[in-house]
Amino acid sequence: MRAQRRGGGAEEEKPGRRRWRPLRRIDYPRRGRRRIRRWLPSWRQLLLLSGVGASALTGWLAWFFVTTEVPDDLNSFATQQNNVYFWADGTEMARVGETNRQEVPLEQVPKPVRGAVLAAENATFYSDPGVSFKGIGRAVWAMVSGGETQGGSTITQQYVKNSYLNQHQDYSRKLREAVIAIKLDHRMSKDDILAGYLNTSWFGRGSYGIERAAAAYYGKDVAQLDVSEGAFLAALLKGAGQYDPALSPENRERAEERWSWILDRMVEVGELSAAERARYTVFPEPKPQPRSAGLGGQVGYLVDLARSYVESHGDLTPAQLDLGGHQIVTTFEKPRVDALAVAVQEATKDLDPDNREADRLLKVGAASVALDGRIVALYGGPNYLKQGFNNANTSTVPVGSAFTPLVYAAGLSQGVQYRRGGDRTPVTPATPYNGDNGVNVMTPEGPYWGRDGKIAKTANDGKRNWGPVSLRGAVEQSVNGPMMQLGMDVGLDRVQKTAADLGLLPGSMGELVPAFGVGNSTPSAIRAAGAYAAFGAGGNRTDPYSVLRITRNGEPLPLRLPAAAQVLPPAVAGEVDAALKGAVRGGSAAAVAEAGPDLAAKPGTTADRTAGWMVGYDGQLSTAVAVFRADLRDMKLLSLEGLGGAAPDTPDSALPTRIWTAYMKAAGGR
Numbered sequence: 154m155r156a157q158r159r160g161g162g163a164e165e166e167k168p169g170r171r172r173w174r175p176l177r178r179i180d181y182p183r184r185g186r187r188r189i190r191r192w193l194p195s196w197r198q199l200l201l202l203s204g205v206g207a208s209a210l211t212g213w214l215a216w217f218f219v220t221t222e223v224p225d226d227l228n229s230f231a232t233q234q235n236n237v238y239f240w241a242d243g244t245e246m247a248r249v250g251e252t253n254r255q256e257v258p259l260e261q262v263p264k265p266v267r268g269a270v271l272a273a274e275n276a277t278f279y280s281d282p283g284v285s286f287k288g289i290g291r292a293v294w295a296m297v298s299g300g301e302t303q304g305g306s307t308i309t310q311q312y313v314k315n316s317y318l319n320q321h322q323d324y325s326r327k328l329r330e331a332v333i334a335i336k337l338d339h340r341m342s343k344d345d346i347l348a349g350y351l352n353t354s355w356f357g358r359g360s361y362g363i364e365r366a367a368a369a370y371y372g373k374d375v376a377q378l379d380v381s382e383g384a385f386l387a388a389l390l391k392g393a394g395q396y397d398p399a400l401s402p403e404n405r406e407r408a409e410e411r412w413s414w415i416l417d418r419m420v421e422v423g424e425l426s427a428a429e430r431a432r433y434t435v436f437p438e439p440k441p442q443p444r445s446a447g448l449g450g451q452v453g454y455l456v457d458l459a460r461s462y463v464e465s466h467g468d469l470t471p472a473q474l475d476l477g478g479h480q481i482v483t484t485f486e487k488p489r490v491d492a493l494a495v496a497v498q499e500a501t502k503d504l505d506p507d508n509r510e511a512d513r514l515l516k517v518g519a520a521s522v523a524l525d526g527r528i529v530a531l532y533g534g535p536n537y538l539k540q541g542f543n544n545a546n547t548s549t550v551p552v553g554s555a556f557t558p559l560v561y562a563a564g565l566s567q568g569v570q571y572r573r574g575g576d577r578t579p580v581t582p583a584t585p586y587n588g589d590n591g592v593n594v595m596t597p598e599g600p601y602w603g604r605d606g607k608i609a610k611t612a613n614d615g616k617r618n619w620g621p622v623s624l625r626g627a628v629e630q631s632v633n634g635p636m637m638q639l640g641m642d643v644g645l646d647r648v649q650k651t652a653a654d655l656g657l658l659p660g661s662m663g664e665l666v667p668a669f670g671v672g673n674s675t676p677s678a679i680r681a682a683g684a685y686a687a688f689g690a691g692g693n694r695t696d697p698y699s700v701l702r703i704t705r706n707g708e709p710l711p712l713r714l715p716a717a718a719q720v721l722p723p724a725v726a727g728e729v730d731a732a733l734k735g736a737v738r739g740g741s742a743a744a745v746a747e748a749g750p751d752l753a754a755k756p757g758t759t760a761d762r763t764a765g766w767m768v769g770y771d772g773q774l775s776t777a778v779a780v781f782r783a784d785l786r787d788m789k790l791l792s793l794e795g796l797g798g799a800a801p802d803t804p805d806s807a808l809p810t811r812i813w814t815a816y817m818k819a820a821g822g823r
Contacts, residue, residue, distance in 0.1 A: 236479045241485060248447060255365055263379075265425065266375070270351065271308075312350040358393070380433065384419070385436075388411040393471075409436045454531060511795035511797075517779070518778075519778040520678040520679040524775060525690075551663070551673055553671065554633055557670070558688065570643075582623060582732065586624060590618050593610055595641065609666075628732040631755070640669060641670065648669065655694060657680055700712060742756055752770070765809050767813040780805075
């Protein structure tokens with residue numbers, strides 16, 4: 154075998170040896186090379202093109218700088234208004250967020266407090282030209298790359314944003330902010346800019362300006378603040394919703410961490426000596442949030458619930474909502490709210506907490522929800538100004554046997570499984586179960602062994618033995634044993650899924666043990682009423698909501714309202730409805746029958762006697778009433794035995810039954 158040399162000729166290739174051959178050069182036609190070179194710009198052309206582009210950009214920036222003027226008028230961030238809440242019929246319910254701003258001259262702000270703000274926000278404020286080009290570049294890069302929004306603004310830029318522009322982050326606004334800040338830095342003194350910033354910044358709790366913030370958090374004038382309190386207020390400038398300790402334990406942890414960092418930073422930049430810093434080791438705990446005097450009675454609970462709904466289902470931030478000027482039309486109906494309050498007051502008027510231990514620390518929470526999800530009334534407590542905690546929205550009270558209709562619904566819709574690996578077997582309202590007290594609770598593998606090493610057993614009210622009882626009969630007569638066993642047969646995870654479909658929130662679900670079937674979950678009165686509403690609406694459920702619409706100065710604002718969903722087959726919902734109506738006709742809820750026709754209801758009690766419930770509905774409203782005893786400082790539940798001087802065997806559902814009956818008689822069916 155012969156190989157051709159590149160220069161011509163041939164040589165013999167030795168056996169077993171592969172000769173390296175260089176790649177052949179591909180010679181393009183000269184005409185093609187000339188055509189390619191013709192389209193490639195020379196270095197002179199590239200330099201000229203770059204120069205033209207730079208000149209154009211410089212010219213545009215110069216034009217933008219010259220034509221951008223400092224606005225003559227302050228924006229809405231500097232002119233806060235009220236928010237007005239309306240009843241469902243359009244009449245005014247409450248005005249909240251009066252202009253909570255009071256300007257103060259810079260001299261009234263203690264120098265250490267000013268130093269805390271400068272250390273936290275802009276240590277070079279008195280020497281910079283009004284902008285931080287490094288910060289602007291960082292913010293622009295974050296916007297271009299889709300990263301988290303960056304501040305990157307000097308105090309001057311933040312003052313411009315607060316007083317002349319808006320809070321929306323985009324390229325044009327950021328560039329205008331920088332230009333106006335540079336011009337303003339030449340027009341105003343640094344002290345005037347700092348004073349304007351401190352008087353227009355949002356500090357949370359509806360407070361604009363450091364003077365009102367001092368009152369909102371410490372109940373004093375800004376001139377009375379010490380450096381430690383000033384460091385906390387400076388922390389709020391990073392985002393009051395994230396640093397107000399009253400809002401959550403996580404907020405408090407963040408606030409304390411940033412407060413400590415600001416004090417350390419003050420030492421670093423020369424605003425505080427190390428010796429002075431060493432004096433401040435205890436976080437200056439703010440006072441509880443003050444409440445407007447116009448929120449007395451039930452109104453404050455209603456406003457809080459509506460505001461929470463707007464923040465979670467609209468496009469407004471808490472800061473924007475606090476600016477005011479919003480009109481919020483709620484779902485609450487004043488006649489029904491009043492009727493519910495009267496029903497509670499009448500039912501509890503004979504309690505004697507001064508002389509009877511069992512009557513002390515009693516709490517009542519109630520909610521009335523239309524079958525289409527509108528919350529039309531609630532009772533959150535005796536007076537919002539005396540107790541801000543909303544009993545109707547708490548998720549700390551076990552619902553007890555009022556949960557069993559949900560177990561019944563799960564069984565009818567999903568069937569049961571008596572042994573592991575076996576087929577699921579349908580059950581009907583007539584399926585018999587053992588209604589005796591103290592029966593072993595069974596699983597597909599055998600008896601259920603509790604953590605105490607004992608077999609779990611069923612427990613009926615009064616330890617009564619009912620013998621064989623149908624599932625429908627167990628719901629009607631409130632026989633808990635069969636419902637506990639039915640939950641195990643269906644599968645507690647499947648019962649939990651049904652409860653979630655009916656609107657119970659994950660955080661309120663009880664532990665998946667036999668007691669789950671008889672109500673170790675802790676839904677709020679609002680959620681309990683919403684779940685029962687689905688039984689009255691043919692299995693169609695709408696998440697409870699409290700706001701119909703929101704506008705600002707007459708212009709509609711986005712609000713996401715819940716959509717109805719079919720969560721149970723209509724036939725299953727109809728069977729649960731029939732059992733609950735049977736409970737009123739001659740079963741465990743017979744005491745509410747006087748409230749009107751066509752009622753469906755179920756009482757709820759707990760094994761440890763710490764809660765009593767009545768939940769039910771007519772053709773329009775679903776209402777839940779819960780009573781419990783608890784110290785709100787630790788929410789430890791206490792026994793209801795002997796409440797109102799009742800005999801020991803009086804059901805704990807007696808008081809909520811009276812409240813429910815009186816309310817539905819006055820407000821139901823309107």
